[in-house]
Amino acid sequence: MQINGVNVRGVRVDEKTRCAHYNTDRDIIAIKFKCCHTYYPCHLCHEEMADHPAIQWGMDERDQVAILCGGCGTELTIxxxxxxxxxxxxxxxxxxxxxNEGCRNHYHLYF
Known part of the structure; x- marks a missing residue:
């Protein structure tokens, strides 16, 4: 799926970056995984589709652009x-x- 010119990979990704795993009205971000510099809606999509394990962004890399808002297509730093x-x-x-405020429960999987 292309969101504002950015490719988002995942399982049944819609135009707001929601996927088969997380698809409420607030599940509208995609995360660029450090290991492959590819956007996925969630860790489960990466696990299912990538051919490698996920690598988390380091504390010293929080200035990296790695979040895509599915609402407007803006890319944000961590x-x-x-x-x-x-x-x-x-x-x-x-x-x-x-x-989705519950996403913070998964920060350790990404950052």
Whole structure:
């Protein structure tokens, strides 16, 4: 699937980056995996489709562009994405679309 010119791989990816595993109205980000520099909606899509294990971004790499908002197509750095949280809510700093606040439970899989 192409989102604003960016290729997103995954299982049944829609135009907002939702996939077969995570498909609520707030599941609208894709993560660029460090190991292959490819965007996937989630760790399960990467596990199913990639031919290699995932590698997480390091603490010193949080300035890397690695998040794609499926609402507007804006690419964010890891820091911008992590800083987009206000209290328990998280939203795109560009289009203000709400992100799934439960994604923070999976940060260790990506960052």
């Amino acid at each position: 820091n911008e994405y992590m800083d987009s949280r206000s209290g328990s809510a998280s939203a795109c700093p560009n289009c203000h679309a709400s992100f």
